[in-house]
Amino acid sequence: MTTLGLVDAEQRNMVASFPAFDPEQDDLMAFRRDLVEGTTALLNSRSIQYEEQLVPGTDDAPDVRIILFHPPKSKRTTSAILYVHGGGMIAGTPDMQAGTLGRLASETGTMIVSVDYRLAPEAPFPGGLEDVYAALIWLHDCAEEMGIDPDRIMVMGDSGGGCLASATALLARDRGKVKLHAQVLIYPMLDLRTGGANAPSDDPTTGEFVWTRAQNQHAWSAVRGKLAADDPRFGYLSPAFMPDLSGLPATFIITGALDLFRDEDITFAHRLWKAAVPTELIVYANAVHAFDLLPSALGERVRHDVLEAVRRLL
Template sequence: MTTLGLVDREQRDMVAAFPSFGSGRGDLAAFRQTLVEGTTALLNSASARFEEQSVPGPDGAAVRVIVFRPSGTAGTTPAILYVHGGGMIAGTPDMQAGTLARLASETGSLIVSVDYRLAPEVPFPGGLEDVYAALVWLHGHAGALGVDPDRITVMGDSGGGCLAAATALLARDRGQVPLRAQVLIYPMLDLRTGGADAPSDDPTTGEFVWTREQNQYAWSAVRGDLAADDPGLGYLSPALMPDLAGLPATLIVTGALDLFRDEDVTFAQRLWQAAVPTELVVYANAVHAFDLLPTSLGARVRRDVLEGLRRLL
């Protein structure tokens, strides 16, 4: 079946033209380049201004982060640790610089976005430990950065939403950094989605932008050799974490046609059951990455996320 007729009318032609990739290594390289170039142009990121820092990472390695400072603020500010999308196999923080610069200004927050290592070159837990190291650095240098250490939020989209959720779990379990909130934009949470053991498989989801084949390839690349009974599995795939209690207040947004819809809704339900204050918004006629497109639906979700962030911060 085709679900193009269900897609938001303004977004339909753009969604139909969105590039995809197969599982070959050459296809991945081309997808990475197309994603970065396309997103950079779409978000006008080349003109955005930011600072670069090199922060201590896992095993003595350095992690590159880019920093966006709000203008016209006095005193300490909240902070957002942002994790870019791309299925954990593609993308850079720079490609979203246009959005992050605007978000820093609109929320009055300092934003740190992490240039984490990608799979398959670096499988789990490499990328996650990079993001967590950036969080520890942000909290530890809060005073120098002009940040309130009690108002730090983790935020990410797609594969970055997975890493943001996993970072919140690590922060809870390691006890080093108190988080104010987590904001998960159509997060990629369940490694079973798109496979034979998927808990649900609605054919109206996942036809465009991010497909079942892409999802299974990405999860295989990120997972590497991690066994099904490994105690770290819930940090790889937060949907499989047995206990979600003690996580910070949460905002989740997703689309009704997004491949991740059901896993995102289920994750929200589990957060409610664990007494975590959670807001879930599912947008009709919306595919994956719908908020990036210059349409009224894209503008609406960007406004809703901004309002949600302001409440949480």
């Protein structure tokens, strides 16, 4: 079936022409270039200034590149957001979202640290996750010298970055070195079964555009590598499988009614409520994956909602 007629009218033409990636015949490197170039242009990211540095990786892992967005000097920084970019954990860079992150830092008076984590398949699980966690440890340990309250650090991510943000919150809870203040998950990629034969649900009105079933299964296979289903770390790979979600920080989740991740995101929110985690969930009608990137009234609405949620949580 085609679901184009269900897509927000302002976004319909843009969605129909959005670059697609067919794992069976397209080149991953070309997809990576197209994603970065397209997102950079959409978000006007080249015009944004940021600071760049390397922080130590965990154990024997390589150093991790981060980019920092400082709020205006007139606004006193007391909180920070650790941001994890999207791309299905197989593509993307933090720089491509500089437009969004620079504006978010300015509008919230919050320092934002975005992580250039290693991608799969070159670095399967737990490579990318450990990079994000290493950046969190650095941010927490250096918080006071940067004027940040170490108890007011939020983790935030979109799509595949939403998976890593969620997994980082779980890792922080279980390792006990950092107590996160909140997590914001933008249409997060949480369940590796989605798009496959064993998916818990499969609504044909979801997943036709931007991020498809084939892309999702390809990405999860690349990220998973050889990790066995009975490995105790499996819930950090795919947070939908984490048996216990208690003790997580206050959570804000958004997703789209036409997004492939809709059902797994709703299910995750239900599980957070059952685990007594303060959680807000918004599902936007007529919205495909990454709908917030596209110029439209719907895009402005979700950007406003996310901004207000960040302000409220911090």
